Amino acid sequence: MGSREIHLRVNGGERRVVIEDQTLLIELVRSLGLVGTKLSCDSQVCGACTVLLDGRPVSSCTTLAIEADDKPVVTIEGLADGAKLHPLQEAFIERFAFQCGYCTPGMIVSAKALLDAYPEPDVATVRHWMDGNICRCTGYQTIVEAVLDAAEQMRGAP
Amino acid sequence: MKQAHRVVGTPARRADGVAKVTGAARYAVDLSVPGMAYAAVVRSTRAHAKITGIDRTAAAASPGVIRVLIGDDLLAAGLTPYYGHVVLDHPVLAIERVRFHGEPVAVVVAETKREAAEAAELVDVSYEDLPAVIDADEALKPDAPVLHERRGERVGDEGMDEGEKGLVGNVCAIARVGWGNIDEALARAHLVVEGEYRYPMLYGYAMEPYNALAFFDQGDLVVFSTAQHVYMVRRDLARMFHLPLARVRVSAPYVGGGYGTKSYTKVEGMTAAAAFFTGRAVKLDLSVEEAMLTTRSASAHIRARSAFTKDGMLLARDFQIVMNNGAYTDNTPLVNSKTANRCFGPYRIPALRVIARSVFTNTVPSSSLRGFGAPQGNIAGELQMDEAAAKLGLDPVELRLRNLVGPGEEFMPGKRPLDADLKDDLRCLASALEWPGTRIGRSIGLGVSASDAGAYPTSTAAVRIHSDTSVTLFTGSTELGQGSRTVLAQIVAEELGVPLESVGVVNGDTGVVTYERTTGASRTTTITGRAVQEACRDARRRVRELAVQAFDLPTSEIEDTAGGIRARGRGFSYGEVIEKWFGAGGEVLGHGAVRRAEGFAKMPPFYEIGCTGLELSVDRETGQVHVTKLTTVGDVGFAINPALVHGQDAGAAMMGLGAALHEELIYEGGQLVNPNVVDYRVPRFSDIPDEMVHLLAERLDGSGPFGAKGAGEGAGNTVGSATASAIGRLLGIFPRELPATPERVWRLIREAERVRTRKTE
Ligand code: FES
Ligand code: FES
Numbered sequence: 029m030g031s032r033e034i035h036l037r038v039n040g041g042e043r044r045v046v047i048e049d050q051t052l053l054i055e056l057v058r059s060l061g062l063v064g065t066k067l068s069c070d071s072q073v074c075g076a077c078t079v080l081l082d083g084r085p086v087s088s089c090t091t092l093a094i095e096a097d098d099k100p101v102v103t104i105e106g107l108a109d110g111a112k113l114h115p116l117q118e119a120f121i122e123r124f125a126f127q128c129g130y131c132t133p134g135m136i137v138s139a140k141a142l143l144d145a146y147p148e149p150d151v152a153t154v155r156h157w158m159d160g161n162i163c164r165c166t167g168y169q170t171i172v173e174a175v176l177d178a179a180e181q182m183r184g185a186p
Numbered sequence: 187m188k189q190a191h192r193v194v195g196t197p198a199r200r201a202d203g204v205a206k207v208t209g210a211a212r213y214a215v216d217l218s219v220p221g222m223a224y225a226a227v228v229r230s231t232r233a234h235a236k237i238t239g240i241d242r243t244a245a246a247a248s249p250g251v252i253r254v255l256i257g258d259d260l261l262a263a264g265l266t267p268y269y270g271h272v273v274l275d276h277p278v279l280a281i282e283r284v285r286f287h288g289e290p291v292a293v294v295v296a297e298t299k300r301e302a303a304e305a306a307e308l309v310d311v312s313y314e315d316l317p318a319v320i321d322a323d324e325a326l327k328p329d330a331p332v333l334h335e336r337r338g339e340r341v342g343d344e345g346m347d348e349g350e351k352g353l354v355g356n357v358c359a360i361a362r363v364g365w366g367n368i369d370e371a372l373a374r375a376h377l378v379v380e381g382e383y384r385y386p387m388l389y390g391y392a393m394e395p396y397n398a399l400a401f402f403d404q405g406d407l408v409v410f411s412t413a414q415h416v417y418m419v420r421r422d423l424a425r426m427f428h429l430p431l432a433r434v435r436v437s438a439p440y441v442g443g444g445y446g447t448k449s450y451t452k453v454e455g456m457t458a459a460a461a462f463f464t465g466r467a468v469k470l471d472l473s474v475e476e477a478m479l480t481t482r483s484a485s486a487h488i489r490a491r492s493a494f495t496k497d498g499m500l501l502a503r504d505f506q507i508v509m510n511n512g513a514y515t516d517n518t519p520l521v522n523s524k525t526a527n528r529c530f531g532p533y534r535i536p537a538l539r540v541i542a543r544s545v546f547t548n549t550v551p552s553s554s555l556r557g558f559g560a561p562q563g564n565i566a567g568e569l570q571m572d573e574a575a576a577k578l579g580l581d582p583v584e585l586r587l588r589n590l591v592g593p594g595e596e597f598m599p600g601k602r603p604l605d606a607d608l609k610d611d612l613r614c615l616a617s618a619l620e621w622p623g624t625r626i627g628r629s630i631g632l633g634v635s636a637s638d639a640g641a642y643p644t645s646t647a648a649v650r651i652h653s654d655t656s657v658t659l660f661t662g663s664t665e666l667g668q669g670s671r672t673v674l675a676q677i678v679a680e681e682l683g684v685p686l687e688s689v690g691v692v693n694g695d696t697g698v699v700t701y702e703r704t705t706g707a708s709r710t711t712t713i714t715g716r717a718v719q720e721a722c723r724d725a726r727r728r729v730r731e732l733a734v735q736a737f738d739l740p741t742s743e744i745e746d747t748a749g750g751i752r753a754r755g756r757g758f759s760y761g762e763v764i765e766k767w768f769g770a771g772g773e774v775l776g777h778g779a780v781r782r783a784e785g786f787a788k789m790p791p792f793y794e795i796g797c798t799g800l801e802l803s804v805d806r807e808t809g810q811v812h813v814t815k816l817t818t819v820g821d822v823g824f825a826i827n828p829a830l831v832h833g834q835d836a837g838a839a840m841m842g843l844g845a846a847l848h849e850e851l852i853y854e855g856g857q858l859v860n861p862n863v864v865d866y867r868v869p870r871f872s873d874i875p876d877e878m879v880h881l882l883a884e885r886l887d888g889s890g891p892f893g894a895k896g897a898g899e900g901a902g903n904t905v906g907s908a909t910a911s912a913i914g915r916l917l918g919i920f921p922r923e924l925p926a927t928p929e930r931v932w933r934l935i936r937e938a939e940r941v942r943t944r945k946t947e
Contacts, residue, residue, distance in 0.1 A: 063216040064209015066442070068393040069474050069863045076393055104209035117207035121199055124829045127837060128667025129206030130393040130442030136207060155871045162863070164391050164443050165667050166833060167840030168874045 034097040038062065039106030047093050053079065054088035056096070057103055064104040064133045068162075075161030078134035078141075079103045085141040104133035107140065116140060116178040125174035127165035135161050139175045149179055192748075193679040193686050194892055197829035201671040201691060202440065211440045214410050215397045215471055222399070223252055225460045225470040226302035228292035228309045229479065230284035233320070233548040233856025234331065235313035237282055237291070245294055245308040250301030253464050254309060255293045257281040260459055268338060269422040269451045273515035275338025276551065278426065278455040284313070285333055285513035286548050287857045288479030295460045295468055318548040318856045322510035323487060325356040325545045332356055333513060333546040341425075356546040358511050361523035363530075365599060366537030371502035375493035379573045383566040384923040385906065386850035387485040387510065390555045391868050394442020395477040398457040401467035406433045407458055408697070413438045414448040414664055415704040420696045422451040423458055435697030444666035445841065446554030449706050450517060452480055478861040482851055483555035484509040484521055484544060486562035488529070492570040498578050498585040502537035503530045505566060511544040512551040518544045521552070521559050524638065528903075529563025531571070532597050532608055532636035532793075533589040548856060554706060556841055560637045560796065560903040565924060568633035568907035573920055582911070583616045586634065593887065601638065602788040605887050605895065608634055611797040611819045618817045618879055619799050628814060631912030632799025633904030639896050640791030641707040645780040646700040647717040649678060649725050652773050655749055655761040656688040659718060662702025663710045664694035668898060669830040670710045674718050676826055677891050681722035682760075683748025700777070708794050708896030711826060713786070715891040717778040725776025729763050732774065736767040785889050792888055792895040795821035796903035798839055800875065802912050809932030811847055811913065813875040816905075820880060823888025823895040832880045835901040839878075842905025844869045847925050918942075 030049040036042065038057065047056060054077050057065050068076040070089050077089040080102035107114040116136050119125070126132040135158070142149060142157040149157070154175050155168075163171060205211035242254040257279035260267035267281060268274045280291045292309050296302035317331040324330055333356055340350060352360050372378060398411035407427060413419045416436040424434045441448060453470050460468040472480065487508045493501040507525055511518040526542040571589075575582035591597045593607045612634055615621075623630040648660040659678050663670045675689040692699055702714060730744050733751055737758075745752045750759040764772045780786060797819040803812050818835040825831045848867045852859050860866045888895025906924050913931060914920030917938045921930060 062209070063212070066213075066394070067215075068395070068442075071862060071864060073863050074393065104207075108208055113204070113207065117204075120207045121203035124197075124200065124833050126206055126667070127669065127833055128393070128441060128443045129202065129211050130213065130667075132206050133209045155874060159871045162393070162868060162870060164393055164445070164841070164868065165837045167836035167878070168869075168871050169836055169878050170833065172871070172874070 032094065034094060036096060037099065038101045039103060049094060051093040052089060053091040053093045053096055056093040057088060057101070062103050062105050066130055066133055068130070075138055076131050076134040078137045078161065080137060080141060083144065085138050102137070104137055107136065115181040119174040119178040119181065123170045123174040123177060125166060125170040131161065131163040135163060135171060142175065143179055143182060147179060147183060191680055191892065193676045194826045195824065197827055198672060198676055198686055200669055201675055202665065213394055213440045213442050214399065214412050214438065215394055217399050217410050217439070218469065219399065219401065219467045222467040222469050223295050223297060223464060224299040224302045225457060225468050226294045226306040227290045227456065227476065228294065228306045228311065230280065230287055230289040230291050232284055232313045232315055233287045234316040234318035235284050236316060237280060237284060237311060238314050239312040240292060241310040244310065245305040248301065248305035248308055250297040251305045252295045252297065252466065255279065255295065255460055255463055256291065259463060266426045269426060269455050270338060270341065270515055271418050271422065271450055272341065272517065272519050273338045274341050275334060276514040276516065278459055286550055288550060289513065290456060293456050293460050295464050320547055320549055320853050320856060322508050322545040322547055325547045326508065330356060333548065338515065357543055358515055358546050359519040359522040359544045361526035361542045362540065363526050364539040366502065368502050368504055368537045368539045371537040372491065372493050375501050376496040377494045377574060377577055378491055379570045379577065380491045381570065381922055383488045383490060383569065385486040385562040385565050386845065386924055388483045388555060388845055388849050389478050389851055389866055390445045390447035391863060392443030392445060392447050395472045395474050396452045396480055397471040398453045399467065399469045400454070400457040400461040402461055406435060408435045409454050409458055410437050410439065411454050412441050412448050413454065414441065414444045414666060414706060415450060416664060416694055416696050417662055417701055418704060419451050419454050423454060426455055427462065435695070437695035437697065438664045441664055441666045445556040446558065446706055447481055449554045449704065474863060475861050478858065479550055481553045482512065482550050484511045484552040484562070486525065488566040490566040490570055492574060494574050494578065498574065498580045498588055500533055500535050500589045503535050505529050505540040507542035507563065509542065509544040509562070510547050510549065512547060512549045514551040516551050516553040518552065521554060525559030525563045527598065527638050528560040528635065529567045531567045532591050532604060532634065534591055534597065549853060550858065556838060557899045557903045558707065560635055560899065561842060561845065561906050564633065564635055564903055564907045565910065568904060569910050569920060569922065572911040572914060581622065583612060583621055586612060602790055604636060605793055605889065606636065606795045606821050607885060608636065608795065611795060611821050611883050614881055614883065615797050615799050615817060615819045618881060619801060619815065623801060628801050628803050629912040629916035630799060630801045631908035631910070631915065633907045633911065635796035635900065635903040636793040637796065637900065637903065638790035639707050639794035640709040640713055641704055643713050643780055643782050643786040643791045644703040645713045645717040646702065647714060647721040647778045648700045649721045649776045650773050651725050651729065651760045651764065653761045653764045653771055655684060655759045657682060657684055658690045658692060660699040661691065661693045661714055661718065662699045663714045664705045666705065668710065668834060669827065673711050673826050673830060674714065677715050677718050678722055681719055682726065708898040709791065711894050712792055712888060712890030712896045713780055715894065717780045719891050720778025720780065721776045724778055725774050728774045728776060729760050732767040733758065733763045736763060792890065794896050794900045796900035797821060798901050798904045799908050800912060802909070804913060804916055804931060806935055809928035809935060811926060811931060813843065815877040816875040817879040818881065818901040819883055820897055820901065821883040822897045823890065824884050824886050824893040825882050826892065826894050828882060831882065831897050834898040835880045836878060838899055838902035839905055840869050842902030843873065845925060846906045846909035848927065850925050
C-alpha cells in the first residue's frame, strides 16, 4: 500500500500531509477536524459530501485525496469570514432552508459553486444545478428560495 | 381570537441555525474519544438459515483486530442478548439462526475502520438454509415456514393491541376495531365499492446513517448515538447489561434526520456489547446500505369495502389489512394498531369492521416511519371515497363533507372527540386548489385524515433560572431537525417573560435531562410543550416563595411580571430575587410533569390532521406523472413557530410524494435488490411541484400550549391516496397500488384505452 506527501490547501490554509494512496478526500478533510463535510450515500448521489476542489463542486466521498495535491479545497468551514456568515448561510437561516442540517454543508457548498458560475440564476437553473443534492427534510422549496435570496444579496453587495 | 403573545406565534429563527449552516453542528457520527476502536458488522448472506458454525480465526488474526464478537459470547457472559421495547425477540447478534438477509451475525472490533472492515470479510459463517418466506400473504398460509416458534418475552408497552392473544404461526400482531352490523349495512347499501390496495415497503433515508459510540466509565454505560428516543434505548441497554437505569447514559446530539426511523434501539446494543467485551470505547458507523438492512416501514395489502347510500352517506366500512413487518417485532404492535385506527377516516360510519394483522417474514424488520400506518390505510380508505364519488356521480369533496365528523364529535367510541374542524379545512384546501379544476390535462386529488397521535402522554421538563435571569431548559426531547429546541425555547420565553436569546436548551441526554417518553408521533410541541409550561410555572412559584422570604413580603402582595415579580410598587427580576435570597449566586429550579390525566386523560392526546391535495398531469406516452401544485392545510391549533410548521408540512408532503411516485423497497428471492439510494429513488430538486402552498388553520383547539397541537406527519398521510385519486380521475381508472411509477401508470393508460374501445364497440 503506497503513501505519499501532498501539498494541501484547505480553506486558505496550507500544509503538507502524508496520506495513503487510497485515502478519500472526505476522510482527509474530516481527519483534519473539518467534520462539517458529511458522508451519506457514499456513492456520489446525495451531495452531502460536496466540497469545492479547484473551484468545482466534487463529491468528496468518491474523490481521492491525492487529487487535491496543490489544489485549493473549500469546505463548509471555509465559507464564513470569521463571525460574518456568507450570504448563502444567512439566507439559509432566514428562509428555514434546513431542518436536521445533515445535508446543509454540501447543499451550501454546491450553491456557492452555482452562484460562482451563475450569479443571476432563475428558479429552473437552481433546481437543475442542485439536483445532485438530496435533502430528506425540507421538501427543497425553501432551499431554492434561500439560494435566490443569496444571489440577489450578493449582486446588491458592493 | 388569538391572545397577544410576544414570542410564540412568531417565526423565530432556529436556535441551531448558525451551527448548522457553518458545519459546526456535531452529530453522533462526528464524535470521537481518545483511544477509540472501530467496529464493523458481519451480516447474514441468507434469508433464513441455521448457523452451523462461525470461524473467526482468520479475522482474529487480521492486522489491528481486537476482538471478533458473536451472539454466543453475549449469552456466555450472562448478558440479555435480545432487545425490543414490546417483545424481547431481536437478537443483538444472531443466535443459532438468521431470519433475514443482512442480519448482523458478528461484530469485528479493530484499531481502525479499514482494519475492522477488512477483517469482517474474513469471518467465515456456515449456514444450513431453511425455507424462507418473503411475502406476508404467503407467510400466513398454514404450511409457511414459521420464524418464531417460541415467542420472545413480552416486556410491555402501551397495550394498544390485543397483546399475545391469537398470535399463531407468523402473526406478529392483531388489531381489531369495529361496531355496528356490517352484513346488514352491506345488504341495504345502494353502492358497495370493493377493492384490493397495496402500499409499498419504504426506507426513510434519514441522511445520517445509524451510528453509535459506546464506552464504559466506572461501570456506567455511556452511549452517544443517532437515537430518536434516548430513554427507550436506555431501557433496552439497561436490561441487556443488567444495569440500573441510572447507570446507563444515552445521548443524542444533533440527529441527521429521524422521521421515526431512529426510534428505538438500532446499533446501540451491538456497539455497547463491543465496548463491554473489549474494554475500549467503540465506534460503529453504518453505511446507507447497512441502514437499509436495519429498518424499513411495513408494506400493506388491504382488502376494503365501503358501502354507501344513494346520496353518498357511508353505511359501512370493512377493512382486512395484512402488513409485512419483517423478521422481528420492533414497533409492530403499535404500527399495526395505528393502521387499524387510521384506515377508515374521520367519518360517521354506522358499521365498521377492521382487522389488521402484521406478519413475520424473512425480510428487514420494520418499525416506525412518518405517518405510522396512516399512509398505508389511507390509500384504501380515502381512495374508496373517490371511487364512490365517481360511481355515484357526486363531487368527491361534497361526498366527504357529507360524511366527515364535526368538531367535538366522537368517531372512535371512548376516544377523544375530534379536536379539529375538518370540514372547514377541506373547504380551504379545495378552494386553494381551485377545485374541481378546469385545466385541460390536469387533475386534482385530495384527502383528509385524523391520526390518533401523541403516543402515551408521559413527559417531564425542568427549567433553571439563573442569577442573571437567563434560563436553561432541560428536555429529553431530541432535536431531529423538527426545531424542538426552538419551539420549546419560545414557550419558555413566553411563559417566563424573558428574551428568547436568554434561553438555552439542553436536550436528548438521559444522563443530564429529564425523562421524556419518546420524540415521535408529533408529540413534542403538544406534550413536551405542556411539561415545559408546567416547569416554568413551577419555577415562577418558587421565585415567589423566595421573594416572600428574601424581602419579607406577604404572598398576597406578589404579582408575576415579565421576567420577574412585582411587589409594593417595585419590580424585581428573577435574578434579583435569587441573589437576594442566596446572598450570592444561586438559581431556581422548576419541574414540570405531564401524565395521562386532566387534559390528557382521554386518548389520544390529540388528533393530527392531514389535509393535503395536489394537481398533476400525466405524460400519456411515458406514464410519467408531473405534479403541478401541492397544497397543505396545517390544522395545528396554534402555530408556535409558523415557519417551522410550514417546514414540517412541506417535508412530510414531499416525503409522501416520494412514496406515491417512486419509492419502494423490492425483494427478489430472499434479497433486497435496491439497497442503495441510486436504485431506491427519493425525491430530488427536479421533483419539486411547480407550485407549493402551505396554509395554516389556527383555531386554538389543540390540547398543547396556547391551543397548539402536533404537526409533522399529517401533511404526508393523504399524499399517496390524493395522487392515486388525481391519476384515477384523469385516466378513468384508479391506481390501487403505490408507488404510481411510470410503468404502472403507463399500464393503466393502456387498460383505460382498452376499456374505452370495448365500450365503443
Ligand atoms: S456521500 Fe458523497 S455523494 Fe453522497
Ligand atoms: S435538512 Fe435534513 S436532510 Fe436536508
